[in-house]
Amino acid sequence: MSYRMRVPCSYQGGKQRVAAQIADHLLEAAPGSNSRFYDLCCGSAAVSIELVNRGVDPSRIWMLDISSWGAFWSAIGSGKFNMSAFDKFLSELPADKREFKAHMSSLSMLPVGDHEVELYPLLQACSFGGKQIWRNGEHWANACFRDYWEPTATSIRRSPANPMQPSPTELRRRIEALVNGMKGVTCLNMDIMTVLSTPLPCDAVVYVDPPYQNTTRYAYNFDIKSFINRFQEKNDVPLFVSEGSPLNANATMLTFGGAKGGISGIRKGKHQEWLNRF
Ligand SMILES: C[S@@+](CC[C@H](N)C(=O)[O-])C[C@H]1O[C@@H](n2cnc3c(N)ncnc32)[C@H](O)[C@@H]1O
CATH class of the missing domain: 3.40.50.150 (Vaccinia Virus protein VP39)
Structure with missing residues (x-):
């Protein structure tokens, strides 16, 4: 590899x-x-x-x-992870990073449905502090998301903080590698x-x-x-x-x-x- x-x-x-x-x-x-x-x-x-x-x-x-990590890795291991469903979630992300938090919050309020394993990595990548988001029946629980943050003239940190870490492109690259390698x-x-x-x-x-x-x-x-x-x-x-x-x-x-x-x-x-x- x-x-x-x-x-x-x-x-x-x-x-x-x-x-x-x-x-x-x-x-x-x-x-x-x-x-x-x-x-x-x-x-x-x-x-x-x-x-x-x-x-x-x-x-x-x-x-x-x-x-949901268990469900995710089970789908990856058995080859059942649906890359098209994952890509659809990625393609629906807002172009403006300032809108990510509201978008992820609305997604997390919908019933979990059939695509738990394809949505979960996106939710977790946007989770505030990397905290665990979990499934409670048909609902997502503990879903709390990062905001886009830009430095002001007086901030010590000089670079913006992204709401999704890694970026959607990097997340896709990693997931595609895992679909094949794991x-x-x-x-x-x-x-x-x-x-x-x-x-x-x-x-x-x-x-x-x-x-x-x-x-x-x-x-x-x-x-x-x-x-x-x-x-x-x-x-x-x-x-x-x-x-x-x-x-x-x-x-x-x-x-x-x-x-x-x-x-x-x-x-x-x-x-x-x-x-x-x-
Ligand atoms: C410290 S984290 C594991 C982190 C992991 N090694 C990694 O590198 O990401 C602990 C994990 O234990 C799982 N867990 C907690 N109680 C469990 C139980 N009773 N049975 C199975 N898994 C459980 C949680 O869902 C959580 O993902």
């Missing part, structure tokens, strides 16, 4: 900045060249995308999310607890990225400690769990590189990312 796939858009708790480090751990733990990777609570799928970018065949990846993944749109009903294959490597304790809430949640205990009673495979703090003695703090990282490249801030191995 000549290009690297990217997550459709930024998402609350998304792992794109640390996905390479997480993938290193998962690949190292894999017992064989055919082992299966489970990305549970996959959201925007930063980790699964990184694995496929590294050469893992999509057929070796099993994802799960109870939200075809073949399996994604279950259900509660993580259903995974506990049968043991996973003995060559599985499992990654779970739950909603963090004490952070902005998602529509859905579960008790991660009880999940870990019940998972270990049923399975004897490597289990990795992300959290904002260490959960056991076998935890690694991940690092954020980049411009604000200082000399060592490690950003010193309040937010921490830990990968806990069980």
Whole structure:
């Protein structure tokens, strides 16, 4: 593959900045060249995308999310994502960025209908602060959108802030790459607890990225400690769990590189990312 796939858009708790480090751990733990990777609570799928970018065949990846992301990745994996329906939503976006917020608000007030998976990436790309927008029956919930913002003479920020990030053109480029590159993944749109009903294959490597304790809430949640205990009673495979703090003695703090990282490249801030191995 000549290009690297990217997550459709930024998402609350998304792992794109640390996905390479997480993938290193998962690949190292894999017992064989055919082992299966489970990305549970996959959201925007930063980790699964990184694995496929590294050469893992999509057929070796099993994802799960109870939200519309689960429905989206299921459609991508099975080849059922309707590119024409997605293009229609894109073509109806207003030419003037100042009108995006009102347009997205009206779209989010319509019944969800048949095109949940084609509309969802647009809604989420316009979501204020990348906060989770979710489906509640036939309605969208928590739909709150960004406004177009332009700097004034006294603003510190000098460039405008776009209501949709990435831009419609870039979103289309990313989705088209994902439609081709992620075809073949399996994604279950259900509660993580259903995974506990049968043991996973003995060559599985499992990654779970739950909603963090004490952070902005998602529509859905579960008790991660009880999940870990019940998972270990049923399975004897490597289990990795992300959290904002260490959960056991076998935890690694991940690092954020980049411009604000200082000399060592490690950003010193309040937010921490830990990968806990069980
Ligand atoms: C921290 S986010 C995952 C972010 C993801 N790793 C990414 O890179 O975008 C947590 C995810 O857990 C999902 N979730 C929360 N409770 C769940 C449950 N009981 N079963 C399945 N998924 C759940 C949410 O829908 C959300 O997408």
